Amino acid sequence: xxxxxxxxxxxxxxxxxxxxxxxxxxxxxxxxxxxxxxxxxxxxxxxxxxxxxxxxxxxxxxxxxxxxxxxxxxxxxxxxxxxxxxxxxxxxxxxxxxxxxxxxxxxxxxxxxxxxxxxxxxxxxxxxxxxxxxxxxxxxxxxxxxxxxxxxxxxxxxxxxxxxxxxxxxxxxxxxxxxxxxxxxxxxxxxxxxxxxxxxxxxxxxxxxxxxxxxxxxxxxxxxxxxxxxxxxxxxxxxxxxxxxxxxxxxxxxxxxxxx
Amino acid sequence: xxxxxxxxxxxxxxxxxxxxxxxxxxxxxxxxxxxxxxxxxxxxxxxxxxxxxxxxxxxxxxxxxxxxxxxxxxxxxxxxxxxxxxxxxxxxxxxxxxxxxxxxxxxxxxxxxxxxxxxxxxxxxxxxxxxxxxxxxxxxxxxxxxxxx
Numbered sequence: 001x002x003x004x005x006x007x008x009x010x011x012x013x014x015x016x017x018x019x020x021x022x023x024x025x026x027x028x029x030x031x032x033x034x035x036x037x038x039x040x041x042x043x044x045x046x047x048x049x050x051x052x053x054x055x056x057x058x059x060x061x062x063x064x065x066x067x068x069x070x071x072x073x074x075x076x077x078x079x080x081x082x083x084x085x086x087x088x089x090x091x092x093x094x095x096x097x098x099x100x101x102x103x104x105x106x107x108x109x110x111x112x113x114x115x116x117x118x119x120x121x122x123x124x125x126x127x128x129x130x131x132x133x134x135x136x137x138x139x140x141x142x143x144x145x146x147x148x149x150x151x152x153x154x155x156x157x158x159x160x161x162x163x164x165x166x167x168x169x170x171x172x173x174x175x176x177x178x179x180x181x182x183x184x185x186x187x188x189x190x191x192x193x194x195x196x197x198x199x200x201x202x203x204x205x206x207x208x209x210x211x212x213x214x215x216x217x218x219x220x221x222x223x224x225x226x227x228x229x230x231x232x233x234x235x236x237x238x239x240x241x242x243x244x245x246x247x248x249x250x251x252x253x254x255x256x257x258x259x260x
Numbered sequence: 261x262x263x264x265x266x267x268x269x270x271x272x273x274x275x276x277x278x279x280x281x282x283x284x285x286x287x288x289x290x291x292x293x294x295x296x297x298x299x300x301x302x303x304x305x306x307x308x309x310x311x312x313x314x315x316x317x318x319x320x321x322x323x324x325x326x327x328x329x330x331x332x333x334x335x336x337x338x339x340x341x342x343x344x345x346x347x348x349x350x351x352x353x354x355x356x357x358x359x360x361x362x363x364x365x366x367x368x369x370x371x372x373x374x375x376x377x378x379x380x381x382x383x384x385x386x387x388x389x390x391x392x393x394x395x396x397x398x399x400x401x402x403x404x405x406x407x408x409x
Contacts, residue, residue: 041263044263044266044267044270045266047270047273048266048269048270048273051270051273052269052270052273055273055276081365091288095284095288153273155277156273156274156276156277156280157277159277159280159281159284160276160277160280162280162284163280163283163284166288185287188288189287189288189289190315190317192288192289193289193315194284194285194289197289198281198284198285198288198289202281
């Protein structure tokens, strides 16, 4: 009985100390002046792996989500005779919520798990400790470019998702279901505000990108350096990133669109 | 993969992101490049603005000629003072025109429609509409109908 309580307590303390380690880890990554000559090519390579290679999944998901929004929205709105509002429904849903959140979930699943596995394998094969022994700071050389690449790539991916989704919704609404194209775009333009909707969506995706990238690199850096450890770290990245994104989405939505 | 090819592809990726932002700004959100100099302000006082909201439509004869800038309560007359931003091209609204709050469709958004009067003089920037008609109140309409008036 006492052992169970002790185990519970130890699990709690482990979680708290893990959070603390991640905070110190982040401070170590962000500290230090970036050196453009050596740092920039590294950042470029990571932007390619993290951002460009995620484009395929982001574009295809965006297209299909936009098309489904068009179909479902048309069915529901036709009950009230407001099919013409389909444009603003698709645009507001994508820009405010689905764009940042779904892109972050896809990013965590694809790029986040890849980052964790890569850094975990570097730790398991002792590349990180041999870098330290050579006097190269692994946080600056390995981790920081990956963190910044995730931070920069996420808003771009989220915007591309929204644009492709709106285009997919237009395909379904205008071409297939026969909504008049002028009303589609006109209603959308009159109800979407650049600062309130588009920029808020961008701010959300920046926050989500930072959180997903941080969780991914930290789990890789902190994993148990065995193959089982790497696989559990990759799972933890995806799960924690998803939970963090959905929780932060609620908080940000309440702050941005709530009535405070 | 060669360093140069990687850089070019990442550059294209950033350009795609920028293009997406521009598309969202101009096509989707209707951020029109209309400067403040293109419009002038007129005011209208209403007893009841109903569901009127800023950025609503201002139209004349069914054509959109401007938008609603702000809605404030006048603390002395207890009426709503609405500021309308009218396009500078429509500079000859007769001085006895009325600003009426209409609803588009039965349950749609509310907007301001300007019924043209017959005066030879025009409203100049900063003027207030002489006659206004407040928003249709569904409850009042139903109670009028029910009590047979």
